[in-house]
């Protein structure tokens with residue numbers, strides 16, 4: 001529980017530091033003068049209104065909320081102007097084809113990823129990445145999450161099933177893109193980004209599968225390291241990079257943990273943002 005409060009304390013400290021460093025208050029118009037000016041034009045204000053206005057002007061002088069709010073409103077309208085008409089709008093269709101819901105699969109993959117990040121963050125507060133001894137600290141921490149931590153088994157189940165859901169939806173999304181011919185010119189780049197996303201999604205699942213360091217994980221790790229070692233030329237390098245050596249050891253689980261909670265999230269988040277940005281710019285392909 002203590003880690004939970006530390007996390008929030010850390011977030012609060014970062015927010016306060018950012019707030020104080022981002023922007024200096026304008027001295028020529030102190031907040032009390034602003035409040036007085038608003039009051040004289042709008043009549044006297046209640047305590048709640050005053051508090052709201054004070055908090056808002058405090059935040060606005062630092063984060064330029066009004067400017068950014070205006071910018072995002074403009075880009076929202078702009079976006080809607082440049083978005084192409086949907087298939088149904090363009091051809092004035094009155095029916096909904098049975099395959100239209102399949103266009104949701106990319107969004108479903110994204111939703112699964114968000115759920116995985118949230119549930120994974122909670123699991124990360126209690127998981128211990130240690131492979132030494134039998135049972136290992138990693139295994140014992142999983143046992144703690146499953147048996148003792150309130151709602152721990154639910155969090156782990158959400159993370160577990162979320163992974164299955166994401167792998168399935170990413171694969172089906174790829175099938176949808178293929179069968180509607182959406183990978184063609186001008187969307188080749190997004191197809192290639194998608195291929196790497198498919199790979200990284202599977203690797204994400206694999207690295208997480210090893211983390212409990214139980215016999216299932218050990219079996220999967222044995223298969224993985226044998227595959228890596230038997231790869232020509234780069235085999236031992238791949239084994240060292242992925243499994244922290246050419247044989248399994250206590251370090252393997254630490255390496256998998258690092259890949260699972262740092263390297264892969266950074267890569268996949270960047271790729272998803274690029275992928276969605278390109279979809280936003282290019283619009284959804286018309287079915288051929």
Ligand code: HEM
Pocket residue numbers: 102103104105106107109110113170171173174177182183187190191192193194195197198201272275276279283284285286
């Ligand atoms: C983490 C995985 C992925 C996420 C979150 C994601 C997300 C999305 C979203 C939200 C869209 C908008 C249209 C739709 O939802 O169908 C889209 C379109 C697209 N995706 Fe993905 N995607 C992923 C993986 C893939 C994969 C594996 C491929 C192919 C190898 C792919 C290729 C494409 C292409 C070419 C488009 C444009 C389709 C069109 O214009 O109709 N994506 N993606």
